[in-house]
Amino acid sequence: xVLIKRAAAIITLFFMVTLSTLGTAGAASANNSLTILMYxxxxxxxxxxxxxxxxADRFRLDMEFLQEFGFTPLLPAELVAITQSKQQLPAxxxxxxxxxxxxxxxxxxxxxxxxxxxxxxxxVIGHNIHLATxxxxxxxxxxxxxxxxxxxxxxxxxGSHTYNLHNPQYNGYNAPNGINGVMRLSGESAKAYRLRxxxxxxxxxxxxxxxxxxxxxxxxxxxxxxxxxxxxxxLNENGILVSTLTRTGKANPAASLHxxxxxxxxxxxxxxxxxxxxxxxxxxxxxxxVNGNTTILPAYQIDGNxxxxxxxxxxxxxxxxxxxxxxxxxxxxxxxxxxxSPYTPTGKxxxxxxxxxxTVQSLIEPTFxxxxxxxxxxxxxxxxxxxxxxxxxxxxxFLVAWDGISQTVMVTA
Numbered sequence: 001x002v003l004i005k006r007a008a009a010i011i012t013l014f015f016m017v018t019l020s021t022l023g024t025a026g027a028a029s030a031n032n033s034l035t036i037l038m039y040x041x042x043x044x045x046x047x048x049x050x051x052x053x054x055x056a057d058r059f060r061l062d063m064e065f066l067q068e069f070g071f072t073p074l075l076p077a078e079l080v081a082i083t084q085s086k087q088q089l090p091a092x093x094x095x096x097x098x099x100x101x102x103x104x105x106x107x108x109x110x111x112x113x114x115x116x117x118x119x120x121x122x123x124v125i126g127h128n129i130h131l132a133t134x135x136x137x138x139x140x141x142x143x144x145x146x147x148x149x150x151x152x153x154x155x156x157x158x159g160s161h162t163y164n165l166h167n168p169q170y171n172g173y174n175a176p177n178g179i180n181g182v183m184r185l186s187g188e189s190a191k192a193y194r195l196r197x198x199x200x201x202x203x204x205x206x207x208x209x210x211x212x213x214x215x216x217x218x219x220x221x222x223x224x225x226x227x228x229x230x231x232x233x234x235l236n237e238n239g240i241l242v243s244t245l246t247r248t249g250k251a252n253p254a255a256s257l258h259x260x261x262x263x264x265x266x267x268x269x270x271x272x273x274x275x276x277x278x279x280x281x282x283x284x285x286x287x288x289x290v291n292g293n294t295t296i297l298p299a300y301q302i303d304g305n306x307x308x309x310x311x312x313x314x315x316x317x318x319x320x321x322x323x324x325x326x327x328x329x330x331x332x333x334x335x336x337x338x339x340x341s342p343y344t345p346t347g348k349x350x351x352x353x354x355x356x357x358x359t360v361q362s363l364i365e366p367t368f369x370x371x372x373x374x375x376x377x378x379x380x381x382x383x384x385x386x387x388x389x390x391x392x393x394x395x396x397x398f399l400v401a402w403d404g405i406s407q408t409v410m411v412t413a
Contacts, residue, residue: 033250034074035275036095037062038262041140042104049267056108057373061366062271063116064375066094068391069277069362070303073119075157076219076242079253089253096120097244097262099161099221101129103139106146110156119155122147123221126204127164129211144211151212158212159219160240163204165197166223174224181223182231190230198234205238218242227259270364272375277362279303281381283353298353300379300386302360307379307386310335311349318343322398329368335378335385336368339397354382369395 040052042059049055066073072090074082079095081087096113098105101124113120124147130137132145150156165182166172174180184193205217218241222231225246235243235258242257249261263274281300297316300307314326325341328334360381366373376391393400 032089032252032254034079034089034093034095034253034260036097036244036251036260036262037271038244038246038264039096039098039109040100041102042108044108051264051266054265054267056104056112058265058267058270059109060112060116061373061375062265063096063112063118065270065272065275066118067116068375068377068388069275071275073117075119076121076159077157077216079257080218080241083253083257095251097221098122100125100166101142101147101161103142103146106142106150110150110153113155114153119157121157121159121219122150123159123161123219124204124208125161125164125166125223126207127168129207131211148212151214157219158208158214158217159221159242160201160204160208160217161221162223163200163207165200180226183226183228184230193230194234197231198237201234201238201240219244222246222259232258272362272364272366276364277303279360279362279379280357281307281360281379281386282357283355296350298350300353300360300381302379302386305377305388305390307377308389308392309349309384310337310387310392311346311384313387313389313392314343315345315349317396317398318345322396324396332365334365334368337370337395339370339395348384351384367395 042056043053044056046055071092071094074093074095082089098120101122105122128138128141129144132143147158151158167175167180182197208217216239220235220240220243222245227245244260244262247261248263251260279302281302284299284301297308297312311326314324317323323343325338325343327336329336360379363378363380366375377388379386390400
């Protein structure tokens, strides 16, 4: 997220946990499972969204959620290294995939990946990808130059979605006879299948390695999710070690990197709702020194981070240059923050907390801050919204730093 830089006085927060922190239900990858997200096209026009297209803002919110809650993005090469015991599966692994190779992957998704620290795998239909100088190239497809730039960044890996077997005879749509993608044709022999589909796969791989600087192609996404057992030997022979379908579910990399399921992300199915975090909140005492004046800020410790009530922080900073207003929009169930605005106390600030640890769930609604939506780490506990202090600082313009020697959170407001 973009940090709003504002000059002001230093506020020092001394956090003292009153009870020992417990483990969280959502912190570790259950049974070494992997969540794979499936995207296709992005748009800036909400009227163009469908089952394959979401808005660029929706994608940004999805990636902000993953960043805020500490998910580790994995590329196919990293998955292979994990299965070869060269790396360990992180506690909260995620794989972000795009199918087809739309220009929006470069225009909208790539900048978001860069700003949030996420990584993505894009499987392209090779026939649709051209050099930028090609005059008759599809305007909604990536160019090889754009792909090469993304690959060189290290945060994008390119996979195959075939060279030209995404039902071109039906303009890329599902076949009326149900034979889609790499599925064998009616009456087709194994030899004929190998010649037709195998040569297509080899052409796809050759184009990718030729134009991107990527030495290997490790990933294949089945067009339409249509699996055929005759395809697996071809993948093996061509060095494809990772493949995905479109059926829904968690993947298990330890069992196999092939035919892995994915979750389709739509405007109705957000990442924040799919991966809603369930954690244990432990009451904590926050001794706060503000310009020599000491007070106590109620807090919870969740997953090793201190979460504080948004109204308490607004009250704390209301007489500083980092003052911000807090409103609750009942219609959309959304917290709305406004920087450079005075905060009017409501009587809900600094209320005593329950002294019990409890299981809590993360918010799935974004926060509206200074005119735009952001997906930040937040929980609703006993009717109050608790934010990670650093997240509030990013939104409202105060700097948060951790002094490990003094075990002190330093806030510049």
